[in-house]
Amino acid sequence: MWHLVWDFRAELLRGLLTAFEVAITALILSLFVGLFFALMKMSRFAILRGIASTYVNIFRGIPALVSVVWVYFGWSLLFGYNFTVYQAGVIALTLLYSSFFAEIFRSALEAVHKGQREAGQALGMSRLRIFRSIVMPQALKIAIPNIGSMYIGMIKDTSTFTVIGLAELVFVMQSINAEYFQPFVLFTAAAGLYVAAAFLVDFVFRVIEGGFSYPKVGRVKRFLTRRKRAQIQRLVEAN
Amino acid sequence: MPPKDKPPLLLEVTTKGMFAGRTTRKTLSSLHSQLWPSCASIPHYMSALISLRGIRKSFGTSEVLHGIDLDVHSGSHTVIFGPSGSGKSTVLRSMNLLEEPTEGSVVFEGIEYGPGIPGDSTPRGKKIELRRQVGMVFQQFNLFPHLSAIDNIALSVHAVTGKSKDEALERAAQELKNVGLLKWAMNYPAQLSGGQQQRVAIARALSLDPKLMLFDEPTSALDPELVGEVLAVMRKLAETGMTMVVVTHEMGFAKEIGDQCIFMDNGYIADSGGADFFDTCTNKRTKEFIGSVL
Numbered sequence: 001m002w003h004l005v006w007d008f009r010a011e012l013l014r015g016l017l018t019a020f021e022v023a024i025t026a027l028i029l030s031l032f033v034g035l036f037f038a039l040m041k042m043s044r045f046a047i048l049r050g051i052a053s054t055y056v057n058i059f060r061g062i063p064a065l066v067s068v069v070w071v072y073f074g075w076s077l078l079f080g081y082n083f084t085v086y087q088a089g090v091i092a093l094t095l096l097y098s099s100f101f102a103e104i105f106r107s108a109l110e111a112v113h114k115g116q117r118e119a120g121q122a123l124g125m126s127r128l129r130i131f132r133s134i135v136m137p138q139a140l141k142i143a144i145p146n147i148g149s150m151y152i153g154m155i156k157d158t159s160t161f162t163v164i165g166l167a168e169l170v171f172v173m174q175s176i177n178a179e180y181f182q183p184f185v186l187f188t189a190a191a192g193l194y195v196a197a198a199f200l201v202d203f204v205f206r207v208i209e210g211g212f213s214y215p216k217v218g219r220v221k222r223f224l225t226r227r228k229r230a231q232i233q234r235l236v237e238a239n
Numbered sequence: 240m241p242p243k244d245k246p247p248l249l250l251e252v253t254t255k256g257m258f259a260g261r262t263t264r265k266t267l268s269s270l271h272s273q274l275w276p277s278c279a280s281i282p283h284y285m286s287a288l289i290s291l292r293g294i295r296k297s298f299g300t301s302e303v304l305h306g307i308d309l310d311v312h313s314g315s316h317t318v319i320f321g322p323s324g325s326g327k328s329t330v331l332r333s334m335n336l337l338e339e340p341t342e343g344s345v346v347f348e349g350i351e352y353g354p355g356i357p358g359d360s361t362p363r364g365k366k367i368e369l370r371r372q373v374g375m376v377f378q379q380f381n382l383f384p385h386l387s388a389i390d391n392i393a394l395s396v397h398a399v400t401g402k403s404k405d406e407a408l409e410r411a412a413q414e415l416k417n418v419g420l421l422k423w424a425m426n427y428p429a430q431l432s433g434g435q436q437q438r439v440a441i442a443r444a445l446s447l448d449p450k451l452m453l454f455d456e457p458t459s460a461l462d463p464e465l466v467g468e469v470l471a472v473m474r475k476l477a478e479t480g481m482t483m484v485v486v487t488h489e490m491g492f493a494k495e496i497g498d499q500c501i502f503m504d505n506g507y508i509a510d511s512g513g514a515d516f517f518d519t520c521t522n523k524r525t526k527e528f529i530g531s532v533l
Contacts, residue, residue, distance in 0.1 A: 113381075115377060115379050118377070119381035122337060122444075123371075126367065134383055138385055214427045214429065215426075215427045232387075236424050236425075
């Protein structure tokens with residue numbers, strides 16, 4: 001019975017890949033939307049803060065299943081525009097996870113020491129420059145591990161998109177099951193693939209975190225900065 | 240006794256000529272060049288580089304500074320000291336408007352910054368312009384931890400003066416050499432001792448060629464053995480003629496470089512004096528404080 005997994009390895013991996021694709025598109029979108037709402041929540045104006053709080057509180061409470069069904073069926077009922085299954089999946093995940101990312105970014109931004117902003121101000125840097133070069137890099141370093149675990153959650157949440165017909169891992173597995181009736185084998189294979197995906201994501205994020213560490217111990221970052229380091233070395237020796 | 244509050248002096252000015260009839264209120268200092276035109280061209284070194292006029296600061300309902308007036312002349316070294324909670328850090332931070340005063344203005348080279356006195360309508364300068372000419376060194380160093388020592392300085396130069404990144408790096412190397420830390424250029428703040436971090440912070444502030452340097456208890460967070468190297472850099476800076484305002488507990492150092500000594504207590508300037516202040520002060524509270532520290 002385990003030969004089933006090997007025979008259908010192409011389809012199962014294709015399903016996992018689809019889940020990855022949906023999740024990564026949703027991740028990139030959620031990062032921007034989440035940052036936007038985080039900044040809104042930290043604004044001086046109470047109206048913006050109120051809007052952002054409402055958004056975050058609503059979408060943190062909705063499960064992925066409800067969200068995706070509402071986006072796929074509800075939107076075309078209300079507005080007549082039909083999303084493709086892929087688009088609906090991405091939108092649903094983005095709506096959900098951007099609220100989590102808003103909270104992650106807000107707490108990361110507030111965790112950056114107030115003195116950093118003051119040092120930037122005392123030097124005469126513009127507000128945008130302080131945010132871009134001083135506050136944001138430090139906030140990202142704090143936020144990255146949380147983003148990594150959220151991404152694993154996103155991949156798992158794609159499993160609920162079976163109901164709208166997205167051809168991801170659980171859908172593929174259920175269609176194989178409908179033909180061969182080996183649910184135990186197939187569910188174990190699916191679980192194993194999800195766990196493997198989680199390990200892979202964890203590894204990738206660990207490399208990314210290395211890029212944000214100071215001093216730069218990550219191999220990737222050391223490679224990227226070699227020209228600059230050579231330039232500084234030359235300056236030090238010249239003086 | 241702390242000085243009593245003086246009501247602000249505002250003059251009502253009515254426009255004449257083509258746009259006649261508009262009445263505004265202005266302070267004496269802003270009308271100076273019109274009232275005494277022959278004195279208008281007196282160069283800046285005769286008047287104060289920076290002066291605080293009637294600075295009041297409240298946090299919520301409690302008033303922390305009650306009407307501070309202070310003049311700092313170009314090339315002089317001012318030392319502010321006093322017990323904790325006396326408002327000395329607040330006074331220093333209002334000099335580059337990190338603390339927005341509730342009332343009062345900061346006049347730097349003739350331009351007024353800050354909220355001013357209510358009813359006064361002189362044009363105000365922008366905060367960022369003031370901050371680009373005034374450098375500040377913090378008690379907690381506030382170096383950017385995600386950048387190396389040389390990058391800390393190069394980023395400031397590049398972001399504020401708009402020089403190219405290569406020029407900024409060269410300038411940064413120069414500044415590091417001046418404080419004696421060029422060998423540690425590529426180290427991150429976490430890899431530097433407290434004294435080294437503070438020296439990089441001083442180099443970073445100096446890299447923008449400020450006209451005035453503010454030091455907020457620069458050695459208070461340092462181990463006693465590391466205090467000396469930072470004071471040496473500050474002494475060297477004082478000898479080059481930089482205008483400095485220092486809030487410090489290092490009375491020995493204050494005695495050494497201080498041209499104007501200010502003692503603050505409870506949000507007032509309780510006593511002030513010149514270079515011989517520590518020996519010739521007569522105020523009982525001041526003598527108590529100095530006696531307990533020196």
